[in-house]
Amino acid sequence: MSIRATLIGADWPRKILHVDLDAFYPSVEALDNPDLIGQPIIVGGLGRRGVVASASYEARESGVHSAMPMERARRLCPDAVFLRPRFSRYRELSKQVFAIYEAWTERLEPLSMDEAYLDVTHHISSPVDIAKSIRASIRRKTGLTGSAGVSTNKFLAKLASDIDKPDGLTIIRPEDARAFLAALPVEKLWGVGPANAERLRSHGFEQIGQLAARPLEDLERIFGERWGKQLWEFAHGRDCRRVEPPGEPKSISSETTYESDRPSWNAVWPNIERFAADLERRLERWSLSARTVTLKVRFQDFTTITRSHTPSVPVRQVDEILKVARRLVERVPLDGRRIRLAGLGGSNLIRPGEQATGLDDGGPRQLGLFELR
Ligand SMILES: [Mg+2]
Incomplete structure (x- = not known):
């Protein structure tokens, strides 16, 4: 684990965490069967047309990743342990982890069983301390590890949690956001998939910093008002999307x-x-x-x-x-x-x-x- 830039600016506009359990399904399998610890584990459909749901980091080293056909995974990593998913067990552990989050904030938005945004703006504690405490609780109460990203909005927090996986904690302070984003490829922008990335490249935008360097009007002219504005906002590290708990009222x-x-x-x-x-x-x-x-x-x-x-x-x-x-x-x-x-x-x-x-x-x-x- 490493902690980068632990100093926190006094005033964060918002304090947002993104927490993502590491290789969740395979990690649960290793938790329940310690013989598997350290081995490549691949969880998914095992039939001829099966697909990889999740692979342990040891298996990922062989190039296996989720959504890959299982046959291909078997060729890439023949020595792996291949398992069917046990969703009820995963849900059970997921509930335990979410109970830890709920102790800190009710502004909690689950993205999946193993991923969530937390808004801890109202909390007096520093968001970094909260992230540390949450990570320690996950480990203590479930035996699993999670990576956390701390920043001032959802886009940056999610980027941050991915930087130091597994078992990492990364902080992107508001004032560091632009510098942090500058050298990243445009795919890292929220909402930019392979097709959009291609479109951005065709206009000469390879890195996020190149978008941020252009005036808003340019991006609106090239990509249309709505998408141009969105690209420009994200390229500057700005993201107003709220953490939306399921069931939160709209009115x-x-x-x-x-x-x-x-x-x-x-x-x-x-x-x-x-x-x-x-x-x-x-x-x-x-x-x-x-x-x-x-x-x-x-x-x-x-x-x-x-x-x-x-x-x-x-x-x-x-x-x-x-x-x-x-x-x-x-x-x-x-x-x-x-x-x-x-x-x-x-x-x-x-x-x-x-x-x-x-x-x-x-x-x-x-x-x-x-x-x-
Ligand atoms: Mg995960």
């Missing part, structure tokens, strides 16, 4: 239908206050703020309207939410109509450090809030 709202229609906003306001408190509690739980607050009203004739406001500063606290709600209420004069239903919601949800606009800045998150029926 939060509450509403109520009255048994008997209400004659005035005054009669409805206590409900609005309760919705605001509810919104605060649920935003708090996910460490989110709402950029947009929406009021929904249905009148006795079933006409339904929504009014939204996006204040300059995102809201989370109940009094901030109510201030916006009051403005929205003022925009809906009743003119004698009675209120059958009232609702309040927050959307465009973001968390601290995400205020900056950029890729995936949450545009679609408004969808689904109070869909009109």
